[in-house]
Amino acid sequence: MDSHATAHSEAHEHPAHLRHHFMDAAQQKESATFGMWLFLLTEIMFFGGLFTAYLVYRNWYYPAFVAGSHTLDIKLGMFNTLLLITSSFTMAMGVWCSETRRKSGLVWSLIATIILGIGFLGIKTIEYKEKFELHHVPGSSFSAASFVNPPLDAQGKPKDTPLAPDMAIHTEVYFSLYFAMTGMHAVHMILGIAILFALLIKSAKGQYTTGHNTTIELFGLYWHFVDIVWIFLFPLLYLISRH
Amino acid sequence: MSTLISLPDQSTARVPKKNYITNENGIMSWLLTGDHKRIAILYLISLTFFFFIGGAMAALIRLELLTPQSDLMASDTYNKVFTMHGIVMIFFFLVPSVPATLGNFLVPLMVGARDLAFPKINLLSWYLYMAGGCLALYAMITGGVDTGWTFTTPLSTHYVNTNVVTTGLAAFIAGFSSIFTGLNFIVTIHRMRAPGMTWFKMPLFLWANYAAAILMVLATPVVAIAIVLVALERTVGIGVFDPTKGGDPLLFQHLFWFYSHPAVYIMILPGMGVISEVISTFARKRVFGYSAVAFSSVAIAIFGFFVWAHHMFIMGVSNYAALVFSLLTMLVAVPSAIKIFNWTFTLYKGSITFETPMLYAFGFMGLFTIGGLTGVFLGVSGTDIHLTETYFIVAHFHFVMVGGMLMAFLSGIHFWWPKMTGRMYPEKISQLAAVVTFIGFNFTFFPQFLLGMLGMPRRYAAYPPEFQVLNVFSTAGASILGVGYLLPVLYLIWSLKYGQVAGDNPWQATGLEWQIQSPPLTENFTEIPVVTQDVYDYEWLERQKEHEVTHVG
Amino acid sequence: MSEITEVPESHGEHIVSPKVYALIFLALLVGTAITVGASYIDLGPWNPVIALAIAVTKATLVVLYFMHVKYSSKLMKLTVLSGVFTFLILVGMSLSDYISRAWGQW
Ligand code: HEM
Numbered sequence: 001m002d003s004h005a006t007a008h009s010e011a012h013e014h015p016a017h018l019r020h021h022f023m024d025a026a027q028q029k030e031s032a033t034f035g036m037w038l039f040l041l042t043e044i045m046f047f048g049g050l051f052t053a054y055l056v057y058r059n060w061y062y063p064a065f066v067a068g069s070h071t072l073d074i075k076l077g078m079f080n081t082l083l084l085i086t087s088s089f090t091m092a093m094g095v096w097c098s099e100t101r102r103k104s105g106l107v108w109s110l111i112a113t114i115i116l117g118i119g120f121l122g123i124k125t126i127e128y129k130e131k132f133e134l135h136h137v138p139g140s141s142f143s144a145a146s147f148v149n150p151p152l153d154a155q156g157k158p159k160d161t162p163l164a165p166d167m168a169i170h171t172e173v174y175f176s177l178y179f180a181m182t183g184m185h186a187v188h189m190i191l192g193i194a195i196l197f198a199l200l201i202k203s204a205k206g207q208y209t210t211g212h213n214t215t216i217e218l219f220g221l222y223w224h225f226v227d228i229v230w231i232f233l234f235p236l237l238y239l240i241s242r243h
Numbered sequence: 244m245s246t247l248i249s250l251p252d253q254s255t256a257r258v259p260k261k262n263y264i265t266n267e268n269g270i271m272s273w274l275l276t277g278d279h280k281r282i283a284i285l286y287l288i289s290l291t292f293f294f295f296i297g298g299a300m301a302a303l304i305r306l307e308l309l310t311p312q313s314d315l316m317a318s319d320t321y322n323k324v325f326t327m328h329g330i331v332m333i334f335f336f337l338v339p340s341v342p343a344t345l346g347n348f349l350v351p352l353m354v355g356a357r358d359l360a361f362p363k364i365n366l367l368s369w370y371l372y373m374a375g376g377c378l379a380l381y382a383m384i385t386g387g388v389d390t391g392w393t394f395t396t397p398l399s400t401h402y403v404n405t406n407v408v409t410t411g412l413a414a415f416i417a418g419f420s421s422i423f424t425g426l427n428f429i430v431t432i433h434r435m436r437a438p439g440m441t442w443f444k445m446p447l448f449l450w451a452n453y454a455a456a457i458l459m460v461l462a463t464p465v466v467a468i469a470i471v472l473v474a475l476e477r478t479v480g481i482g483v484f485d486p487t488k489g490g491d492p493l494l495f496q497h498l499f500w501f502y503s504h505p506a507v508y509i510m511i512l513p514g515m516g517v518i519s520e521v522i523s524t525f526a527r528k529r530v531f532g533y534s535a536v537a538f539s540s541v542a543i544a545i546f547g548f549f550v551w552a553h554h555m556f557i558m559g560v561s562n563y564a565a566l567v568f569s570l571l572t573m574l575v576a577v578p579s580a581i582k583i584f585n586w587t588f589t590l591y592k593g594s595i596t597f598e599t600p601m602l603y604a605f606g607f608m609g610l611f612t613i614g615g616l617t618g619v620f621l622g623v624s625g626t627d628i629h630l631t632e633t634y635f636i637v638a639h640f641h642f643v644m645v646g647g648m649l650m651a652f653l654s655g656i657h658f659w660w661p662k663m664t665g666r667m668y669p670e671k672i673s674q675l676a677a678v679v680t681f682i683g684f685n686f687t688f689f690p691q692f693l694l695g696m697l698g699m700p701r702r703y704a705a706y707p708p709e710f711q712v713l714n715v716f717s718t719a720g721a722s723i724l725g726v727g728y729l730l731p732v733l734y735l736i737w738s739l740k741y742g743q744v745a746g747d748n749p750w751q752a753t754g755l756e757w758q759i760q761s762p763p764l765t766e767n768f769t770e771i772p773v774v775t776q777d778v779y780d781y782e783w784l785e786r787q788k789e790h791e792v793t794h795v796g
Numbered sequence: 797m798s799e800i801t802e803v804p805e806s807h808g809e810h811i812v813s814p815k816v817y818a819l820i821f822l823a824l825l826v827g828t829a830i831t832v833g834a835s836y837i838d839l840g841p842w843n844p845v846i847a848l849a850i851a852v853t854k855a856t857l858v859v860l861y862f863m864h865v866k867y868s869s870k871l872m873k874l875t876v877l878s879g880v881f882t883f884l885i886l887v888g889m890s891l892s893d894y895i896s897r898a899w900g901q902w
């Protein structure tokens with residue numbers, strides 16, 4: 001009945017990456033994965049506030065949201081979705097390569113992920129730039145004029161249904177949310193790409209293909225989470241009443 | 244008076260030479276430490292610093308309210324002072340108070356582990372806390388902020404011209420510090436328990452901190468995004484809360500209180516954990532209804548997510564939502580009451596002694612009960628319409644936060660002081676401090692209930708002369724309370740050098756942390772323990788002692 | 797002691813094969829195509845419902861396969877669910893206020 005009997009009297013192996021306070025590598029890895037998931041829960045709730053705001057205002061100002069959504073380029077949005085999904089796939093392959101100790105496979109997967117991520121941000125920049133030119137960026141330069149008198153197409157017909165001025169001003173709410181949501185998402189992408197570069201350098205040195213690949217797996221979780229956010233943002237922001 | 248303190252023979256006893264404090268020397272060994280115990284000490288020092296900053300603000304508030312006119316300072320200044328008081332006390336003292344000090348110190352010891360799961364993240368959380376704290380102080384010195392701790396829109400986004408963004412950023416950063424603490428606790432409690440330490444052998448302190456940690460992880464990010472949106476609204480001019488652009492200021496309050504109601508449980512749950520340990524030790528009994536107390540912590544955490552709109556009854560939420568939130572608020576009081584009843588039953592027929600931690604625990608039980616019950620008054624939306632935004636609210640939350648949480652914090656600090664430092668605090672004077680605190684507290688805050696019932700609004704520097712008598716009472720009480728808080732700082736520092744040597748287990752308590760040397764070694768346990776005894780098993784402890792005697796003798 | 801049982805359940809290392817990844821990738825591409833396609837058909841109130849249903853399906857696939865939750869311990873599954881649950885409380889209870897405001901006084 002001695003409470004201080006030893007649990008592990010046998011000397012267990014202590015690999016270099018095992019921190020002293022863990023009993024074994026499995027415990028360490030599980031703890032790390034669990035911790036990462038808890039961090040992702042905070043991310044869910046962080047974006048949760050934005051999604052709440054989105055739903056409230058979409059119900060209040062539906063016509064303004066439709067009009068705002070129609071100014072987004074659905075092709076660019078779809079292309080970006082493809083880029084991001086593909087980058088998720090390449091990241092998953094990177095995890096597989098590190099699990100099966102394929103060094104060059106891992107390196108190339110990370111490079112592909114970085115390129116796809118930067119491509120996404122590049123297209124986002126083009127989209128943002130257009131919004132600046134159209135005065136659709138919320139703030140002092142915002143103008144709802146193009147929603148009251150929509151630009152005309154080649155046949156001289158308005159491109160979209162005009163809004164009454166008091167509804168048109170609410171497009172600013174739509175664009176506030178558009179920028180807040182895609183902006184927060186982009187910040188996460190930028191952080192992710194920065195980390196990817198660091199991982200790339202280390203994996204080129206063979207770090208994550210020796211059996212200890214927790215870091216790559218954890219980063220994979222993060223990257224897939226960012227992908228998931230976009231999976232929701234795309235239909236919610238781009239695809240309102242397109243018919 | 245009988246006492247259960249059992250100290251080693253003072254003429255021969257020494258504090259162990261090798262322990263976590265003496266293990267390494269130099270300031271860098273503290274600033275770069277990964278040791279959960281050292282990080283707890285870092286937190287303790289910095290928290291105390293912020294507590295006295297917040298306390299100074301409180302003193303200014305009470306001085307201003309001594310007279311009906313706004314004479315000590317301009318109304319603008321008064322607004323800034325109570326805002327900073329709230330922000331410093333809530334974000335930089337109460338939220339991290341017990342988890343970051345006692346929790347950091349004890350969670351690994353109690354589960355039987357060598358450290359928290361992520362020591363570096365733990366250290367990072369302290370740096371974030373300091374960064375946030377310094378930023379808040381910077382905002383205070385360079386002009387302050389006057390929105391109240393609630394950053395209420397549209398006041399915060401449109402009408403004030405003070406350091407809202409800087410202070411918001413400070414709260415944002417402090418939020419991440421608290422997220423990291425919570426994350427660490429959850430992983431440690433799930434994944435690092437010693438062999439044999441099942442969930443139902445865990446001390447209730449762990450259950451309480453676990454529940455609080457869930458709230459930290461899941462609720463804090465929502466206030467973070469709310470603050471980000473306020474900052475964007477002020478700097479860029481986006482229109483999410485701005486009514487002139489079609490935004491809804493109430494949406495901010497939904498997001499803010501989605502965090503800040505659970506936050507009040509982040510503040511109180513760890514304190515409840517302390518009380519469970521203290522009551523059990525000084526009544527020499529297993530906590531009555533252990534599993535009810537354990538589950539009530541988790542229940543509080545879960546129900547806590549469903550009641551936030553009780554802070555918004557008069558703000559324009561729909562009547563139907565108010566009704567639902569009002570009913571749900573009644574629900575959340577139930578698990579709190581379960582705890583109070585169970586502690587009381589633990590005392591029944593216990594062999595009670597009245598050491599300082601126990602005195603504070605008694606204070607907690609009485610004052611928290613009053614605070615919680617008045618919370619139920621406020622949860623009834625009808626009564627709330629009369630009482631909201633009056634001093635009744637101020638009294639309610641000070642009863643739970645100061646009468647409840649601060650008492651629990653002090654109780655815990657005294658209780659585990661011998662473990663943290665290896666020395667006892669002086670008993671007599673600390674008992675005096677506990678009594679002074681209790682008296683001062685009641686003088687300060689009870690009159691505020693009456694003031695609130697009479698209709699004195701909160702957050703104003705001036706008030707009608709007929710309220711003066713009660714306000715003078717309150718200010719007088721506050722000065723007594725101030726003495727009550729200064730005393731522990733003085734004698735605890737004194738005891739670091741001159742206190743009696745405590746030995747491993749001065750309280751003859753059962754927790755794992757008491758079975759190792761005080762102060763503990765850096766690695767806590769030379770061998771990871773195997774837990775066979777039940778929690779709060781005082782008979783096991785007796786047998787353990789006999790065992791030692793027969794073996795040594 | 798037979799009581800000493802509750803060592804945290806450890807899950808065996810499960811390596812998801814590239815074939816599974818490729819299948820999920822394909823499913824995600826198809827899902828994207830369907831969302832865009834569906835948004836051009838007038839389904840009245842069903843448009844957003846379908847869009848969200850597809851998004852949820854895609855997200856679930858990513859969580860289960862790319863993020864390995866399908867092969868993880870119960871604890872991990874519960875963790876993910878608790879996040880979704882709290883998210884739904886935030887959205888649902890907030891919206892309950894907004895929806896019922898229009899019902900006016902009693
Ligand atoms: C036991 C159950 C509790 C209930 C039913 C309850 C209920 C309430 C209600 C309804 C209000 C809103 C009053 C109003 O603004 O009109 C309130 C305010 C408040 N409560 Fe509680 N409460 C409880 C426990 C606590 C605890 C444990 C704490 C903190 C440790 C706390 C801290 C606060 C604070 C800080 C406020 C005021 C926030 C502000 O407007 O600045 N409450 N409480």
Ligand SMILES: [Cu+2]
Binds near residue numbers: 504550554
């Ligand atoms: Cu509340």
